Amino acid sequence: MSGEARPTFAMYGAGSCGGCDIAVLNVHEKILEIGAAFEVVLWPVVMDAKYRDLEARPDSSIDLTLFSGGIRTDENADLARLLRRKTKLLVAFGSCAGEGCIPGLANLTPPAEILDTVYETVSTENPDHLRPGTQPNPGGPGQLAGFAAVLRTLDQVVDVDYFVPGCPPESPRIAEVLDLALAALRGGEDLPPRGAVLGAGESTVCDECARTRNVKQIAGFRRIQEIDHLDPTLCLLEQGIPCNGAATASGCGALCPTAGAQCVGCYGPVAGAIDGGARLMSAFASVAQARTAEEMDRILDGLVDPIGQFYRFGLAKSLLRASRSAWAAAGGEWGRR
Amino acid sequence: MSGEQVASEPFEPVVIGFTCNWCSYRAADLAGTARIKYAPNVRLIRLMCSGRLDPTFILDALARGADGVLISGCHPGECHYVDQNLNTLRRFRMLERILPALGIEPQRVQLVWASAAEGTQLAHEIDRMVEEVRGLGPLDWPARMAAAGGRTGPGVSPVGWPAGSRGEPEPGAIKGATEPPGVHA
Ligand code: SF4
Ligand code: SF4
Numbered sequence: 001m002s003g004e005a006r007p008t009f010a011m012y013g014a015g016s017c018g019g020c021d022i023a024v025l026n027v028h029e030k031i032l033e034i035g036a037a038f039e040v041v042l043w044p045v046v047m048d049a050k051y052r053d054l055e056a057r058p059d060s061s062i063d064l065t066l067f068s069g070g071i072r073t074d075e076n077a078d079l080a081r082l083l084r085r086k087t088k089l090l091v092a093f094g095s096c097a098g099e100g101c102i103p104g105l106a107n108l109t110p111p112a113e114i115l116d117t118v119y120e121t122v123s124t125e126n127p128d129h130l131r132p133g134t135q136p137n138p139g140g141p142g143q144l145a146g147f148a149a150v151l152r153t154l155d156q157v158v159d160v161d162y163f164v165p166g167c168p169p170e171s172p173r174i175a176e177v178l179d180l181a182l183a184a185l186r187g188g189e190d191l192p193p194r195g196a197v198l199g200a201g202e203s204t205v206c207d208e209c210a211r212t213r214n215v216k217q218i219a220g221f222r223r224i225q226e227i228d229h230l231d232p233t234l235c236l237l238e239q240g241i242p243c244n245g246a247a248t249a250s251g252c253g254a255l256c257p258t259a260g261a262q263c264v265g266c267y268g269p270v271a272g273a274i275d276g277g278a279r280l281m282s283a284f285a286s287v288a289q290a291r292t293a294e295e296m297d298r299i300l301d302g303l304v305d306p307i308g309q310f311y312r313f314g315l316a317k318s319l320l321r322a323s324r325s326a327w328a329a330a331g332g333e334w335g336r337r
Numbered sequence: 338m339s340g341e342q343v344a345s346e347p348f349e350p351v352v353i354g355f356t357c358n359w360c361s362y363r364a365a366d367l368a369g370t371a372r373i374k375y376a377p378n379v380r381l382i383r384l385m386c387s388g389r390l391d392p393t394f395i396l397d398a399l400a401r402g403a404d405g406v407l408i409s410g411c412h413p414g415e416c417h418y419v420d421q422n423l424n425t426l427r428r429f430r431m432l433e434r435i436l437p438a439l440g441i442e443p444q445r446v447q448l449v450w451a452s453a454a455e456g457t458q459l460a461h462e463i464d465r466m467v468e469e470v471r472g473l474g475p476l477d478w479p480a481r482m483a484a485a486g487g488r489t490g491p492g493v494s495p496v497g498w499p500a501g502s503r504g505e506p507e508p509g510a511i512k513g514a515t516e517p518p519g520v521h522a
């Protein structure tokens with residue numbers, strides 16, 4: 001790429017675990033290609049960069065930004081807006097940015113309760129009773145970033161060009177997405193319409209799963225750790241394990257059921273589903289062997305955490321998005337943004 | 338309405354009623370022809386069978402401002418599509434399990450079986466449910482979401498992943514992708 005300017009690249013993590021950054025670094029020898037093909041302008045996990053340098057850049061001067069993480073704090077929201085302004089192709093990268101993921105499950109809990117747990121429980125030493133946004137940080141001039149009433153997905157804050165699902169996205173899918181973006185930026189390839197999901201298939205994890213399915217009727221749910229012997233070739237759902245494969249988008253190659261664990265749904269809802277949890281509930285309801293309310297209740301008693309089962313990754317992007325008690329906090333001190 | 342009620346309007350709950358074409362919708366119709374009154378708070382939506390009811394419909398109704406959702410279908414054993422109403426029953430029982438975590442009282446989503454001949458019974462069930470929901474007060478989901486500062490309206494990606502968006506690249510689509518991005522304060 002001598003002579004001509006390379007496309008510019010940024011990656012940023014908001015409310016996330018950092019796993020998406022690791023997943024991008026974990027694309028094996030491809031990472032060398034990325035390093036050679038792109039000029040990295042911001043990637044806090046990899047190199048030092050200052051927000052003021054980012055602010056000083058001309059608008060739309062970053063060709064590709066992979067944004068991981070949901071929007072939970074003032075800082076998350078500020079960076080989302082700033083990166084949107086500076087970026088041509090803004091990608092909601094990974095489950096958190098796209099649908100809230102595990103951090104989004106905190107939308108079931110009122111923010112005050114979350115902060116009490118984090119800042120005031122017995123294992124926390126916090127003599128000055130610091131809280132996000134409310135008190136100066138004694139170690140420096142800044143403030144702890146403010147904490148919003150609910151976590152929002154990236155597209156609930158700014159326009160998003162593409163979504164790449166997965167917790168985290170799988171290496172081959174990441175490589176495909178980067179190749180596509182690179183080809184498009186070099187003018188050799190067209191991109192799908194704005195708002196599309198990249199790096200996932202149109203079908204379900206079940207479609208990619210090699211386990212045998214016979215008649216799908218289940219008499220009860222059990223937790224996988226409660227079972228002594230699992231048939232290694234039979235569909236997990238048929239064995240009573242609540243596997244989310246039927247309503248989860250393909251893309252991972254059915255990693256979890258292949259390894260002997262149920263799919264928990266990290267690739268997000270299958271294409272076309274409006275509410276992933278509702279789709280899963282329908283899927284489970286149609287296989288439950290129950291003809292009365294009592295029979296159904298007995299089956300459901302085996303599902304220890306229903307909302308976690310159906311909305312583990314997608315709560316923040318579901319139709320209701322948060323619990324009533326979390327929304328209730330939005331009007332007051334929490335609702336600044 | 339008299340002038341004194343203008344200051345604080347009494348709460349009139351909105352209940353969306355999903356009814357089956359062959360039974361409960363006819364029951365409601367029968368109630369109408371027989372001049373049996375039932376609360377006007379219920380807005381009936383006719384499905385060909387209660388088995389068409391996707392949990393998405395219920396969640397969508399609540400997210401768009403309904404205070405309650407009534408689901409009704411033919412009695413077990415009387416569904417015109419063999420036993421699709423048992424699917425409804427299973428979905429409903431499943432949905433009931435997630436509502437507490439979201440802070441939604443069980444009285445806001447109810448399932449009632451009603452045959453085409455049971456106009457009086459259905460009218461009675463509607464009245465009972467409307468009064469229960471009235472007692473609970475407004476659910477007000479859209480206002481809650483707006484207060485949290487989320488984006489609503491045009492330009493917001495729909496919930497869920499867009500359908501048919503994962504296939505082959507569309508020619509010329511990069512133009513759309515590089516439009517001036519929208520930034521929302
Ligand atoms: S339900 Fe799970 S185990 Fe069964 S086929 Fe689908 S992905 Fe495989
Ligand atoms: S099997 Fe399910 S949980 Fe496992 S990686 Fe694939 S989508 Fe994610």
Ligand code: FES
Nearest residue numbers: 357386410411417
């Ligand atoms: S036809 Fe009435 S519930 Fe199926």
